[in-house]
Amino acid sequence: MIHFKQIIAEKIKENIEEVEIESIINLIEVPKDTQNGDYSFPCFSLAKVFKKSPQIIAEELKEKIELGKEIIKIDVVNGYLNFYINKSILAKEVTEKIYHEKENYGNSDIGKGKNVVIDYSAPNIAKPFHIGHLRSTVIGGSLYKVYKTLGYNVIGVNHVGDYGTQFGKLIEGYKRWGNEYDIDNNPIEELTKIYIRINDLCKEDESVLNECRNNFKKLEDKDPYCVELWKKFRKVSLQEFQKVYDMLGIEFDSWDGEAFYTDKMDEVIKKLEKTGKLVESEGAKIIDLEEKNMAPCIIEKTNGSTTYATRDLAAILYRARTYDFDKDIYVVSYEQILHFKQVFETAKLLGLDEKYTKGLIHVPFGMVQLQTGKMSTRQGNMIKLEDLLNEAINKVKSIIEQKNPNLEEKEEVAKKVGIGAVIYNDLYNSRIKDEIFNWDIMLNFNGETGPYLQYIYVRTNSVLEKANYIPDINNIDINIIKDEASEILKILYNFNEILNSVVDKNEPSILARYLMNLAQQYSSFYNEYKILDDNTQIRNARLAITYMVGIVLKKGANLLGMNMPNKM
Numbered sequence: 329m330i331h332f333k334q335i336i337a338e339k340i341k342e343n344i345e346e347v348e349i350e351s352i353i354n355l356i357e358v359p360k361d362t363q364n365g366d367y368s369f370p371c372f373s374l375a376k377v378f379k380k381s382p383q384i385i386a387e388e389l390k391e392k393i394e395l396g397k398e399i400i401k402i403d404v405v406n407g408y409l410n411f412y413i414n415k416s417i418l419a420k421e422v423t424e425k426i427y428h429e430k431e432n433y434g435n436s437d438i439g440k441g442k443n444v445v446i447d448y449s450a451p452n453i454a455k456p457f458h459i460g461h462l463r464s465t466v467i468g469g470s471l472y473k474v475y476k477t478l479g480y481n482v483i484g485v486n487h488v489g490d491y492g493t494q495f496g497k498l499i500e501g502y503k504r505w506g507n508e509y510d511i512d513n514n515p516i517e518e519l520t521k522i523y524i525r526i527n528d529l530c531k532e533d534e535s536v537l538n539e540c541r542n543n544f545k546k547l548e549d550k551d552p553y554c555v556e557l558w559k560k561f562r563k564v565s566l567q568e569f570q571k572v573y574d575m576l577g578i579e580f581d582s583w584d585g586e587a588f589y590t591d592k593m594d595e596v597i598k599k600l601e602k603t604g605k606l607v608e609s610e611g612a613k614i615i616d617l618e619e620k621n622m623a624p625c626i627i628e629k630t631n632g633s634t635t636y637a638t639r640d641l642a643a644i645l646y647r648a649r650t651y652d653f654d655k656d657i658y659v660v661s662y663e664q665i666l667h668f669k670q671v672f673e674t675a676k677l678l679g680l681d682e683k684y685t686k687g688l689i690h691v692p693f694g695m696v697q698l699q700t701g702k703m704s705t706r707q708g709n710m711i712k713l714e715d716l717l718n719e720a721i722n723k724v725k726s727i728i729e730q731k732n733p734n735l736e737e738k739e740e741v742a743k744k745v746g747i748g749a750v751i752y753n754d755l756y757n758s759r760i761k762d763e764i765f766n767w768d769i770m771l772n773f774n775g776e777t778g779p780y781l782q783y784i785y786v787r788t789n790s791v792l793e794k795a796n797y798i799p800d801i802n803n804i805d806i807n808i809i810k811d812e813a814s815e816i817l818k819i820l821y822n823f824n825e826i827l828n829s830v831v832d833k834n835e836p837s838i839l840a841r842y843l844m845n846l847a848q849q850y851s852s853f854y855n856e857y858k859i860l861d862d863n864t865q866i867r868n869a870r871l872a873i874t875y876m877v878g879i880v881l882k883k884g885a886n887l888l889g890m891n892m893p894n895k896m
């Protein structure tokens with residue numbers, strides 16, 4: 329498809345040799361307000377290069393750049409060059425492309441040959457999969473799909489928390505009171521109760537805490553009793569998690585959790601020792617990061633146990649060798665920013681090729697807040713994600729009962745809409761913001777919500793159904809409506825570029841917002857113009873818009889992890 333940005337960049341480049349074409353492309357923006365053209369090039373960063381004001385640079389460039397078939401007008405406003413493109417070319421190209429590619433529209437092979445590891449979800453064994461894990465699962469799940477669609481070779485890893493001192497605690501609790509709890513029938517809830525109880529006891533009694541620490545050490549040393557219990561906890565937990573993954577349509581290529589690295593940490597320690605930077609401090613082995621203004625990275629604790637960080641270092645070595653990654657992305661809460669800074673800094677001491685240490689990326693996100701504030705397993709006031717998803721489904725069911733009681737396949741639709749609402753709510757704001765969990769907001773069919781997107785998608789379907797045909801590409805002259813649909817056509821045109829920014833910034837909200845804009849534009853279009861016009865040419869063109877919007881809404885929502893109902 330014609331690449332307007334590239335064409336504009338080339339025209340600019342012809343007149344400024346000093347700047348690389350890539351930098352020019354990166355500078356070109358799509359103005360929020362269409363009053364400022366279709367593309368805009370800010371001249372501020374050139375002011376230094378040319379020792380002239382941005383405004384003058386822009387004016388001079390405008391004089392030099394020749395208009396052509398694709399670029400029909402240039403304006404200079406406050407140091408910006410605003411470009412106006414030929415809408416007819418855009419309309420024709422985008423229509424042909426979507427008609428041709430259908431649900432593959434937006435795909436590319438830009439990522440061909442590049443390996444991307446995405447580490448997401450990673451709940452902790454024997455603890456409930458609660459709403460705090462939702463974000464990692466949903467954000468990571470969406471990134472996984474978008475990278476794939478752009479041709480990357482993606483490896484989704486669930487680095488489950490199946491190791492650590494909490495298992496020492498659980499084993500201790502189980503030893504003491506295991507027979508009081510019905511672990512086989514209700515594993516996670518019962519294990520959580522044990523965990524809370526032993527944790528309370530540890531606070532009162534230091535000697536119990538020491539017992540727990542010893543259990544963990546024994547587990548690392550492969551004591552049969554401890555290992556057997558650990559296996560049991562892991563198995564029942566993963567079975568529970570799978571229910572949630574099935575509901576959300578989430579998949580992983582690897583379940584190598586923390587415990588997988590038990591026998592791979594020695595190498596890390598040896599490598600670090602060789603650098604001479606692994607030092608003793610109060611009986612522990614640490615990497616001092618004071619030079620980098622960070623607290624030290626603890627590699628081995630006083631009692632000889634390894635840490636979460638050591639396992640992450642072993643995982644980096646393993647992933648570099650096994651997956652030869654270009655990017656190794658960690659979708660983990662912002663609470664762990666320091667952890668990843670420490671680990672990434674320490675990873676530079678492992679003797680890995682720079683390719684790998686440069687590919688380490690922490691993608692942090694904000695917390696989920698309910699009215700009651702932040703949730704933590706230790707206090708026990710967490711909400712299970714499975715319950716929450718079921719609640720969403722039930723709420724949607726009762727809305728359907730009110731609004732559309734005769735709907736077919738209510739159950740299926742309620743599932744898609746309820747879960748879609750939760751997913752969209754999670755992805756709508758930029759990920760670093762804290763998320764407020766409010767049913768009324770996320771289930772509002774008229775708000776900026778998942779159900780609204782689905783509702784507009786369903787409308788595109790029902791319009792096409794009413795028309796009873798999808799116009800053939802040869803019978804469409806899209807340009808007879810290019811003005812009334814110009815915004816929609818431009819949005820449709822930008823789809824692939826939006827997907828590229830999602831992976832550049834690891835930010836699915838860019839796609840979520842884009843789809844909302846598309847849905848809203850279509851809704852205005854639908855309200856303003858009669859789609860099934862008597863004039864065949866106009867009707868065909870408006871139906872083609874409807875058809876294309878439907879394709880992109882569905883494809884985009886699927887990439888967020890949502891399923892679209894055909895009716896609702």
Ligand code: ARG
Pocket residue numbers: 447449450451452487488489640658660
């Ligand atoms: N299990 C951890 C937690 O719940 C998240 C693990 C993230 N991944 C990683 N490689 N550290 O906090």
